[in-house]
Amino acid sequence: MRIDILTIFPEMFTSVLSSSICGKAIDRGNLQVFTHNIRDYSQNKHKNTDDYPFGGGAGMVMLAQPIFDCIEAVKHIESEKAPYVIMMSPRGKTLTQDKVQELANHERLMLLCGHYEGIDERVMELVHEEISIGDYVLTGGEIPAMVLLDCVSRYVDGVLGSCESVDDESFTLFGGLLEYPQYTRPSEFRGMSVPEVLLNGNHAEINKWRRQQAIIKTVQNRPDLLKRVELTKSEQELVDSILKK
Secondary structure, three states: OEEEEEEOOHHHHHHHHHOHHHHHHHHHOOOEEEEEEHHHHOOOOOOOOEEOOOOOOOOOEEOHHHHHHHHHHHHOOOOOOOOEEEEEEEEEEEOOHHHHHHHOOOOEEEEEEOEOOOEOHHHHHHOOEEEEOOOOOOOEOHHHHHHHHHHHHOOOOOOOOOOOOOOOOOOOEOOOEOOOOOOOOOOEEOOEEOOHHHOOOOHHHHHHHHHHHHHHHHHHHOHHHHHHOOOOHHHHHHHHHHHHO
């Protein structure tokens, strides 16, 4: 997969692209990620990328010209496949695990990072979709782009060491539950013991315990997720008893 990131602050991505799983994936060639400075495409002699909004109002709006030229130039770089263009925006659809998996099926993505008060609306002619990472406002689209990059890259072949890593976790586990509690050595730490069921080697009992704990965590933190999960009668009774408390 190739991901192109369009931003006026490419330096923000330096550590992200050279560290951890993402950095290793790029080094191995499993993932291609490139940043492009929108400012380089400005036709203004001062290389401005923003101006005052028509109609008045606070803040500045990013100019259409540099973004149009940047998108059109990067679109044809070393690839016959046209990118799926995403603008990171608080007014976009909220990013979910289902959306991440959908985006991971594209061979090429282009992430547009807005800044200031927004982007000239005419740029939307080149954008396929707007995506938000939550109901709050950040100073720019760079951090949301990093989040999307990290989420999507995990589904690219060869990026993760284990094919089970993306299946056995929150939002994909047991039909959409949050992840169950995890433990490692030692079995006792400062008077706190690992649940006995995890030590007995009975995998059927372990899976039963994990599903039950996943249900409990989901009820406590994200009860809205239960709407899409099929529960047995005893599991529904467990949910009801927790909600009553």
